[in-house]
Amino acid sequence: MSIIKVALLGFGTVGEGVYRTIQSHQEELRAAIGKNVEVVAILIKNKEKKRAIDSEVLITTDFEDIIGLPDLDVVFEAIVEKEPSFTYLKRALLKGCHIITANKEMFSHHGKELIELAAEQQVSVGFEATVAGGVPIIQTLQQLLKINNVSAIQGILNGTSNFILTEMREKKQTFIEALKLAQQNGYAEADPGNDINGCDAYFKLMVLSGIAFGEQPELSCVKINGITDITIEQIELADKLGLRFKHIASIDRKEDRLHATVIPTLVSKAHPFYHVEGVENAVNVRTDLIGSITLQGPGAGMFPTASAMVEDLVQVLQSPATEVKSRKQKTVVKKDEQTHATSYWLVCKLKKRLSLNSISYSDQLSEEVYAIKASKDQLVKLYEQNADLITYPILGTFELESERKEATLLLTR
Numbered sequence: 001m002s003i004i005k006v007a008l009l010g011f012g013t014v015g016e017g018v019y020r021t022i023q024s025h026q027e028e029l030r031a032a033i034g035k036n037v038e039v040v041a042i043l044i045k046n047k048e049k050k051r052a053i054d055s056e057v058l059i060t061t062d063f064e065d066i067i068g069l070p071d072l073d074v075v076f077e078a079i080v081e082k083e084p085s086f087t088y089l090k091r092a093l094l095k096g097c098h099i100i101t102a103n104k105e106m107f108s109h110h111g112k113e114l115i116e117l118a119a120e121q122q123v124s125v126g127f128e129a130t131v132a133g134g135v136p137i138i139q140t141l142q143q144l145l146k147i148n149n150v151s152a153i154q155g156i157l158n159g160t161s162n163f164i165l166t167e168m169r170e171k172k173q174t175f176i177e178a179l180k181l182a183q184q185n186g187y188a189e190a191d192p193g194n195d196i197n198g199c200d201a202y203f204k205l206m207v208l209s210g211i212a213f214g215e216q217p218e219l220s221c222v223k224i225n226g227i228t229d230i231t232i233e234q235i236e237l238a239d240k241l242g243l244r245f246k247h248i249a250s251i252d253r254k255e256d257r258l259h260a261t262v263i264p265t266l267v268s269k270a271h272p273f274y275h276v277e278g279v280e281n282a283v284n285v286r287t288d289l290i291g292s293i294t295l296q297g298p299g300a301g302m303f304p305t306a307s308a309m310v311e312d313l314v315q316v317l318q319s320p321a322t323e324v325k326s327r328k329q330k331t332v333v334k335k336d337e338q339t340h341a342t343s344y345w346l347v348c349k350l351k352k353r354l355s356l357n358s359i360s361y362s363d364q365l366s367e368e369v370y371a372i373k374a375s376k377d378q379l380v381k382l383y384e385q386n387a388d389l390i391t392y393p394i395l396g397t398f399e400l401e402s403e404r405k406e407a408t409l410l411l412t413r
């Protein structure tokens with residue numbers, strides 16, 4: 001039986017997960033591709049660190065040792081940052097190898113170039129692991145895009161943030177304690193900055209945008225806020241109102257323009273993201289034919305992410321040199337989404353209320369904290385008057401106490 005020879009670039013949580021999965025799932029791989037899969041080389045950073053790797057595997061800190069290997073079929077990449085990953089993967093493609101990556105930062109910037117180069121070289125690119133860990137959202141989107149037009153995507157795309165928010169609410173952990181636990185569990189990046197400042201979810205959203213819409217919005221047009229402003233007090237207050245904090249990345253196309261935000265959001269019990277807890281991710285896709293579907297599953301961690309990469313291995317070997325489908329979508333303009341449409345917000349540090357008659361305020365919920373019903377235009381005015389204002393949109397069914405009272409009065413009349 002012939003052998004598929006693979007190299008791993010990186011042996012952190014994900015790289016090790018891929019190595020162990022290939023070892024433990026030889027039988028399944030043989031059944032799927034009719035060949036043995038052998039890890040022949042691993043690129044590491046620190047030679048001193050002890051690792052459980054077979055003695056026949058070449059372990060090196062020099063990429064040249066790997067790219068010089070004869071008969072290499074597939075290169076897996078699980079490093080961080082754009083470089084040197086992009087250069088390594090380009091060289092692997094030019095050598096005629098299939099590539100499989102989990103590097104969302106690099107792929108959100110250079111995915112298009114890599115896919116084009118792979119097509120020229122008649123090989124394939126697997127990138128399922130760049131978004132939402134073990135959730136097969138890339139394959140699902142590619143399948144849907146054959147006929148459907150996608151109008152919007154919304155997701156909880158960072159497992160670490162969701163884990164921290166859940167721990168803070170359920171176990172009353174501090175932000176730092178919860179982050180430490182996420183690191184111990186192998187969910188967070190080596191430098192967790194991008195997990196908590198929203199950038200990791202932004203990179204993932206841009207990968208999805210590239211596939212679903214064939215383009216990405218300008219970075220300067222995307223509002224990106226992480227979860228670091230959220231306090232235990234806000235979480236507890238939200239809980240009392242029947243709301244949970246989720247870090248939500250959204251993109252849609254209106255009037256032929258892409259609109260994207262990556263921001264902490266409150267969701268009510270009626271919203272499908274309310275029960276997405278811990279390290280889980282969820283992605284909701286709206287299309288013209290299906291309406292809406294939501295995929296949910298573990299968004300980070302050694303084996304869920306390794307699963308996505310090893311599934312990609314089967315995919316690239318079974319159907320090599322397939323073009324990744326992404327195309328310009330038909331524009332669907334919706335009338336009800338103007339900026340003067342009102343919705344609900346939790347506003348914190350509101351020192352100066354504006355007496356615009358169309359903003360409805362709840363009673364003060366805590367010091368300088370209110371729930372309000374207002375349009376985006378009105379919100380801009382509130383920001384002008386309140387330098388430190390923090391606002392969180394509320395998704396799902398919600399109403400202010402005054403509205404509830406009014407509805408009860410109408411019913412009892």
Ligand code: HSE
Nearest residue numbers: 158159160188189300
């Ligand atoms: N640090 C990432 C997360 C890993 O927490 O979602 C998966 O991309």
